[in-house]
Amino acid sequence: xxxxxxxxxxxxxxxxxxxxxxxxxxxxxxxxxxxxxxxxxxxxxxxxxxxxxxxxxxxxxxxxxxxxxxxxxxxxxxxxxxxxxxxxxxxxxxxxxxxxxxxxxxxxxxxxxxxxxxxxxxxxxxxxxxxxxxxxxxxxxxxxxxxxxxxxxxxxxxxxxxxxxxxxxxxxxxxxxxx
Amino acid sequence: xxxxxxxxxxxxxxxxxxxxxxxxxxxxxxxxxxxxxxxxxxxxxxxxxxxxxxxxxxxxxxxxxxxxxxxxxxxxxxxxxxxxxxxxxxxxxxxxxxxxxxxxxxxxxxxxxxxxxxxxxxxxxxxxxxxxxxxxxxxxxxxxxxxxxxxxxxxxxxxxxxxxxxxxxxxxxxxxxxxxxxxxxxxxxxxxxxxxxxxxxxxxxxxxxxxxxxxxxxxxxxxxxxxxxxxxxxxxxxxxxxxxxxxxxxxxxxxxxxxxxxxxxxxxxxxxxxxxxxxxxxxxxxxxxxxxxxxxxxxxxxxxxxxxxxxxxxxxxxxxxxxxxxxxxxxxxxxxxxxxxxxxxxxxxxxxxxxx
Numbered sequence: 334x335x336x337x338x339x340x341x342x343x344x345x346x347x348x349x350x351x352x353x354x355x356x357x358x359x360x361x362x363x364x365x366x367x368x369x370x371x372x373x374x375x376x377x378x379x380x381x382x383x384x385x386x387x388x389x390x391x392x393x394x395x396x397x398x399x400x401x402x403x404x405x406x407x408x409x410x411x412x413x414x415x416x417x418x419x420x421x422x423x424x425x426x427x428x429x430x431x432x433x434x435x436x437x438x439x440x441x442x443x444x445x446x447x448x449x450x451x452x453x454x455x456x457x458x459x460x461x462x463x464x465x466x467x468x469x470x471x472x473x474x475x476x477x478x479x480x481x482x483x484x485x486x487x488x489x490x491x492x493x494x495x496x497x498x499x500x501x502x503x504x505x506x507x508x509x510x511x512x
Numbered sequence: 513x514x515x516x517x518x519x520x521x522x523x524x525x526x527x528x529x530x531x532x533x534x535x536x537x538x539x540x541x542x543x544x545x546x547x548x549x550x551x552x553x554x555x556x557x558x559x560x561x562x563x564x565x566x567x568x569x570x571x572x573x574x575x576x577x578x579x580x581x582x583x584x585x586x587x588x589x590x591x592x593x594x595x596x597x598x599x600x601x602x603x604x605x606x607x608x609x610x611x612x613x614x615x616x617x618x619x620x621x622x623x624x625x626x627x628x629x630x631x632x633x634x635x636x637x638x639x640x641x642x643x644x645x646x647x648x649x650x651x652x653x654x655x656x657x658x659x660x661x662x663x664x665x666x667x668x669x670x671x672x673x674x675x676x677x678x679x680x681x682x683x684x685x686x687x688x689x690x691x692x693x694x695x696x697x698x699x700x701x702x703x704x705x706x707x708x709x710x711x712x713x714x715x716x717x718x719x720x721x722x723x724x725x726x727x728x729x730x731x732x733x734x735x736x737x738x739x740x741x742x743x744x745x746x747x748x749x750x751x752x753x754x755x756x757x758x759x760x761x762x763x764x765x766x767x768x769x770x771x772x773x774x775x776x777x778x779x780x781x782x783x784x785x786x787x788x789x790x791x792x793x794x795x796x797x798x799x800x801x802x803x804x805x806x807x808x809x810x811x812x813x814x815x816x817x818x819x820x821x822x823x824x825x826x827x828x829x830x831x832x833x834x835x836x837x838x839x840x841x842x843x844x845x846x847x848x849x850x851x852x853x854x855x856x857x858x859x860x861x862x863x864x865x866x867x868x
Contacts, residue, residue, distance in 0.1 A: 367536050370536045371536065374533035374534065374536075375533045377533070378530055378531065378532075378533040378534070379527045379530045382526060382527060382529060382530040382531070383523065383526050383527065386529075387529040387530060387531055390530060390531055391531050391532075391533070391534040392534075394533065394534055395534050395537055398537070399537065399847075399848070400788070400847035400848065401847065403847055403848045403849070404847040405845075405850060406789075419816050419817075420788070422816060422817045423788050423816045423817055425817075426760075426786070426816075426817040427764075452529070453529065454525050454526070454528070454529055457522055457525040457526050457529075458526075458529075460522060461522070461526060466817065467817055467818065470817075472519060472523070473523060476516065476519045476520050476523055477520070477523045477527065489816075489817065490789075490815065490816040490817065490818075491814070491817075491818060495818070504515065504519075507519070507522070510518060510522060511515050511518050511519070
């Protein structure tokens with residue numbers, strides 16, 4: 334009987350370090366939550382950065398994984414990567430809508446007072462700030478991850494038509510950037 | 513550079529600001545599934561095979577850990593009900609003819625944002641039903657709540673301050689064929705409700721109340737002048753707004769139509785939700801006691817980042833006359849422990865029972 338576990342069969346190409354050397358044995362290794370987290374944390378953080386900015390990205394990833402790994406439905410999830418992306422989008426969406434705008438203002442003040450903790454690309458943040466969370470997600474998954482609309486739709490939990498709509502609106506709002 | 517490359521450049525610079533991935537949080541409660549029980553013979557045979565076939569891999573895997581080790585189960589618990597003692601009010605003898613939206617602090621809300629619920633308000637004990645005849649529109653109820661003899665449901669409040677009034681109201685059809693109402697407000701409107709969240713909640717309450725029936729957007733003016741800065745943060749209201757304008761500042765579950773019980777004892781709830789996987793649950797309580805026969809799950813038409821509609825129906829026939837202590841909970845199950853989150857609680861004492 335296949336146990337209902339929250340693990341997946343890790344493709345050998347995604348295993349890390351010395352584990353890859355052990356061929357078939359490692360290719361069928363069952364991953365636990367921590368392994369899954371280590372595998373996807375970096376790309377989820379980049380995704381979250383696009384959604385909520387660099388200031389809150391780490392918190393969003395942590396909160397998302399906390400939600401997912403403790404969810405009763407997680408053991409039955411087939412596409413865990415897409416599910417994690419949907420969770421990040423959901424948590425990002427829960428953030429106060431004006432969070433990025435507020436963080437941007439704070440960062441500008443910090444820059445004037447020379448206490449900026451990280452290097453901020455204000456021009457980029459202001460452009461992204463014009464987009465809704467959904468539009469940021471569609472743009473990131475389409476242009477950065479190079480996914481097809483159907484794949485973007487799966488990671489966002491919406492229809493492919495909605496993805497196209499988000500992209501069209503995003504391009505419109507990015508008008509100045511694109512001109 | 514093509515649009516595609518410009519967007520890629522934008523994302524490249526965005527991702528370049530990405531912080532280090534956070535470390536795996538050690539305090540994540542382990543929710544490993546219960547391992548299926550097997551018979552003794554199976555366990556013995558499986559153990560033997562495992563030792564023979566997997567001894568080497570396990571030795572090599574050091575540090576990978578046994579993925580099934582440390583299995584635990586979660587406990588799902590309902591928070592104890594904190595039903596207000598006001599819940600046991602006698603059923604009103606008359607109702608305001610139009611519904612209004614009122615504000616509630618939801619239980620276990622992840623965002624902390626307030627919930628709004630549509631209600632028909634009942635006439636307060638001793639109130640003169642003749643005054644209800646003067647009400648012509650939903651906003652007439654909302655902006656006169658301080659003066660009308662109407663009872664607010666227990667646990668709900670009105671974020672619109674006393675003194676804020678509509679001076680004039682006009683309707684027009686926009687170029688897109690939408691119906692727009694212009695509300696010319698008294699100067700007290702500009703001060704908002706006293707705090708950023710309260711300001712936005714006040715706006716949501718007004719917008720949702722005003723746009724219930726074939727009116728699509730609202731434009732605010734104050735004594736005929738455009739509103740450049742509203743409330744504490746100076747929200748610009750120069751352009752028309754609609755129900756989506758500030759919706760993200762609300763609890764992710766909104767009851768958009770008054771909950772009613774028809775003459776057959778069928779309760780109907782309609783609303784919007786933006787919850788994880790679009791999954792909603794509902795439960796009727798009698799005081800602190802959950803009624804197992806009156807609970808269920810529904811799926812909204814959209815979720816996980818988008819707003820969808822939902823409808824709940826519950827058959828309460830056979831329990832007529834026994835509803836005053838009841839309360840309806842609509843909520844999202846917590847991914848953490850299955851407990852209700854973002855709970856909207858509607859007391860039955862404020863639910864209008866329709867008669868033939």
